Structures are given as structure tokens and as C-alpha cells.
Amino acid sequence: xxxxxxxxxxxxxxxxxxxxxxxxxxxxxxxxxxxxxxxxxxxxxxxxxxxxxxxxxxxxxxxxxxxxxxxxxxxxxxxxxxxxxxxxxxxxxxxxxxxxxxxxxxxxxxxxxxxxxxxxxxxxxxxxxxxxxxxxxxxxxxxxxxxxxxxxxxxxxxxxxxxxxxxxxxxxxxxxxxxxxxxxxxxxxxxxxxxxxxxxxxxxxxxxxxxxxxxxxxxxxxxxxxxxxxxxxxxxxxxxxxxxxxxxxxxxxxxxxxxxxxxxxxxxxxxxxxxxxxxxxxxxxxxxxxxxxxxxxxxxxxxxxxxxxxxxxxxxxxxxxxxxxxxxxxxxxxxxxxxxxxxxxxxxxxxxxxxxxxxxxxxxxxxxx
DNA sequence: AATTCGGGGAG
DNA sequence: CTCCCAGAATT
Numbered sequence: 001x002x003x004x005x006x007x008x009x010x011x012x013x014x015x016x017x018x019x020x021x022x023x024x025x026x027x028x029x030x031x032x033x034x035x036x037x038x039x040x041x042x043x044x045x046x047x048x049x050x051x052x053x054x055x056x057x058x059x060x061x062x063x064x065x066x067x068x069x070x071x072x073x074x075x076x077x078x079x080x081x082x083x084x085x086x087x088x089x090x091x092x093x094x095x096x097x098x099x100x101x102x103x104x105x106x107x108x109x110x111x112x113x114x115x116x117x118x119x120x121x122x123x124x125x126x127x128x129x130x131x132x133x134x135x136x137x138x139x140x141x142x143x144x145x146x147x148x149x150x151x152x153x154x155x156x157x158x159x160x161x162x163x164x165x166x167x168x169x170x171x172x173x174x175x176x177x178x179x180x181x182x183x184x185x186x187x188x189x190x191x192x193x194x195x196x197x198x199x200x201x202x203x204x205x206x207x208x209x210x211x212x213x214x215x216x217x218x219x220x221x222x223x224x225x226x227x228x229x230x231x232x233x234x235x236x237x238x239x240x241x242x243x244x245x246x247x248x249x250x251x252x253x254x255x256x257x258x259x260x261x262x263x264x265x266x267x268x269x270x271x272x273x274x275x276x277x278x279x280x281x282x283x284x285x286x287x288x289x290x291x292x293x294x295x296x297x298x299x300x301x302x303x304x305x306x307x308x309x310x311x312x313x314x315x316x317x318x319x320x321x322x323x324x325x326x327x328x329x330x331x332x333x334x335x336x337x338x339x340x341x342x343x344x345x346x347x348x349x350x351x352x353x354x355x356x357x358x359x360x361x362x363x364x365x366x367x368x369x
Numbered sequence: 370a371a372t373t374c375g376g377g378g379a380g
Numbered sequence: 381c382t383c384c385c386a387g388a389a390t391t
Contacts, residue, residue: 059386060386061386062386062387062388063374063375063376063384063388064375065376065377065379065384066385066386067378068376068385100375101375101376102374102377103388104374104375105373105388106387109389136388136389137387138388139387140388141386141387142386142387142388145386159387160384160386161385161386162386177370178370203386204386210386211385215379216379216384217380217383247382247383275374276373277375278374319375319376321373321374321376322372322373322374322375322376323372323373323374358375358376359375360376
């Protein structure tokens with residue numbers, strides 16, 4: 001069947017690697033050849049993957065589900081079929097098309113990376129992990145994934161799915177993120193070390209397995225091609241892995257956002273290039289800080305983009321970010337002249353849907369009625 | 370090693 | 381509601 005060779009179980013202190021044999025890879029690849037899903041960025045069997053598509057998909061898929069990414073990937077590929085085309089686009093347009101996908105530093109780094117590859121590397125992505133890792137927005141996981149999937153390099157690929165699969169296979173009891181090192185060492189023992197071992201397919205098969213079979217809760221061990229090799233399945237405590245630290249509770253921040261109009265136009269803010277929603281458009285707001293009540297009129301008046309009569313709405317818009325909840329009420333006003341505000345720009349209300357507002361601001365729009 | 374970055378789908 | 385996802389960059 002598959003004639004790959006494998007990494008020797010080297011620095012796996014404390015964990016038995018009896019099952020780290022070619023059997024795991026063989027069983028997994030057989031399963032993959034049967035169950036393989038067709039995805040927009042995935043090459044057909046026997047076809048060579050396009051590095052540009054692999055890269056674009058991997059950036060979009062960082063901390064983002066396949067279902068969410070699909071439409072964005074198709075849209076980006078249609079707008080910019082090559083890395084050169086993407087490099088030529090203005091960053092503002094890339095951010096606009098990325099709007100709603102989240103983690104906007106990814107979009108800024110995506111664009112930066114496209115310009116490096118086009119301007120300094122002749123339009124060719126590096127084929128080595130180290131070369132890829134040096135590019136903006138490409139870390140350990142993404143470098144390994146692109147090397148394996150696009151270039152057939154036998155890299156050890158470990159994402160969140162594979163962390164779960166491997167930690168269960170070997171019952172790795174270390175708590176994340178300290179467990180990352182033993183998990184990667186264990187993954188290395190079952191990862192093909194030669195091109196003939198189909199490292200790209202192996203990585204994608206592991207991720208598919210984690211996404212559809214070896215799920216966080218109620219894993220479908222009866223359908224798993226690796227169940228016979230799996231220590232956790234044998235022991236019956238699959239859901240215990242991977243071991244994580246208990247989450248901390250998210251605080252609630254409260255703010256007033258400003259809906260200022262003039263002649264069917266609305267005033268928006270271009271946010272600073274770094275930090276939360278960096279580079280994205282949004283409504284002017286009071287600072288998003290943790291507090292038990294909304295700012296009083298005397299507090300938010302000076303944060304307003306215009307001094308005058310505001311009508312404060314009752315309805316509260318709610319949105320949750322990675323590490324805090326945000327509650328917002330809207331202050332509404334109209335001005336007779338199109339005043340100039342630092343970092344502000346006016347947009348026709350009819351075009352508001354097309355400027356690429358982050359989701360948190362889209363949720364505030366109905367409050368203006 | 371810990372924090373900061375979005376948003377949505379599944380349960 | 382909670383959990384977590386094809387993580388990276390910063391501190």
C-alpha cells in the first residue's frame with residue numbers, strides 16, 4: 001500500500017508510542033481516499049495543488065471553520081486569481097472584501113505577504129517551511145501545512161484538529177499550551193517522512209478526521225479508522241482530551257456609538273491600523289471599556305464627533321469578541337453641514353452595506369431607525 | 370507563557 | 381448560554 005517511512009519516536013518522554021507505526025498512516029489514508037471531501041481549494045486526486053490557493057485558504061482557515069471560509073475563498077479567487085493580482089489591489093479593498101471574516105490582521109498580512117512574494121520572490125512561494133515561516137501571517141502551522149499540501153514536503157502539521165486527534169491517540173495528559181511540544185513529538189511519529197507517504201493528504205486527512213469524526217464532544221469512534229490505535233478510545237475517556245485550562249469569564253464593556261447624518265450621508269471612522277478591528281471602518285464611539293452602566297450624557301458628549309443635540313436610543317446592540325462582551329446604545333443626530341472630523345469620512349446611506357463594516361457595527365445599524 | 374486579536378456554527 | 385475552530389503576532 002503506502003510505503004512511507006516514519007519519524008522515530010525520539011523525545012517522547014512518558015508516552016508509549018507502540019502504535020506509532022505505518023498502520024496509522026495507512027489506515028488514515030485509506031479512509032481519506034474513501035471519504036475525501038471536495039473543497040474549493042483542494043486539488044482533485046492526482047492533480048497538483050496551486051500554492052496560491054493553498055496559501056489563501058490556509059490564511060482564511062486560521063481559527064475559522066470551513067463552512068464560513070468557502071464563500072470568501074471563492075470571492076477572493078474570482079477578484080484576484082493570482083498572487084500578483086492580489087498584490088496590485090489596494091489594501092483598503094482587501095479589507096473591505098475580508099469584512100465579516102474577523103481577525104483583520106490576517107487580511108493586512110495577507111496583502112503584505114502577496115506584495116513580498118510578488119515583489120521580492122518573483123511571484124513564487126518558498127517551498128521550505130523556514131522560507132514560508134518568514135512571510136507575514138505565516139506561523140508554524142501554516143508554514144508546515146503549505147509545505148506539505150502545496151509542495152509535498154513531509155512536514156509535521158499540527159492544528160487544533162490534529163492536537164485533539166493526537167492527544168487522544170496517545171492520551172497526552174499535559175495541559176495546553178504546554179502540551180503542544182509532546183503533541184507535536186507524537187504527531188511526528190505518525191507523519192510520513194518521505195514524499196511517497198503523501199504528507200499533504202496525510203495532514204488534510206488528519207484535519208478532516210478531527211473536524212468530522214474525532215469531534216470535541218461525542219466523537220464518532222465507531223466510524224473512526226484509527227479507533228483500534230487510539231488509547232483514549234480504548235480507555236473510553238476521549239472527551240477529556242486535549243486537556244485545557246478552564247476559561248476565564250468575559251467582562252462586559254459598554255459604550256455609546258454615534259450615528260451622525262447629513263443629506264442622506266453618514267459619518268464613519270477609519271480605525272487605527274493596529275489593534276482591534278485595525279484598519280476597518282466603523283461608527284465613532286466612546287471608548288470600549290468595562291463598566292456596569294452606560295456612559296452618562298455628560299461623559300459621552302465630549303467623545304461625540306459633533307457638539308449639539310443628540311437623541312439617545314433605548315435599544316442595546318450586543319456583540320461578543322474573543323475576550324469581552326460589548327453592549328452599545330446609539331446616539332443619533334443630523335447636521336446641516338458636512339463637517340470634517342479626524343479619521344472621519346462620509347458615506348451615502350445607500351452605500352453603507354458596501355463599505356465593509358465589521359459585524360459589530362452591522363448589528364448597530366437597525367438601532368438608528 | 371500569556372494576551373490580544375472576530376465571528377459563527379454546533380450542541 | 382458554552383465551546384472552539386486548518387493560529388499569528390505581540391508583549
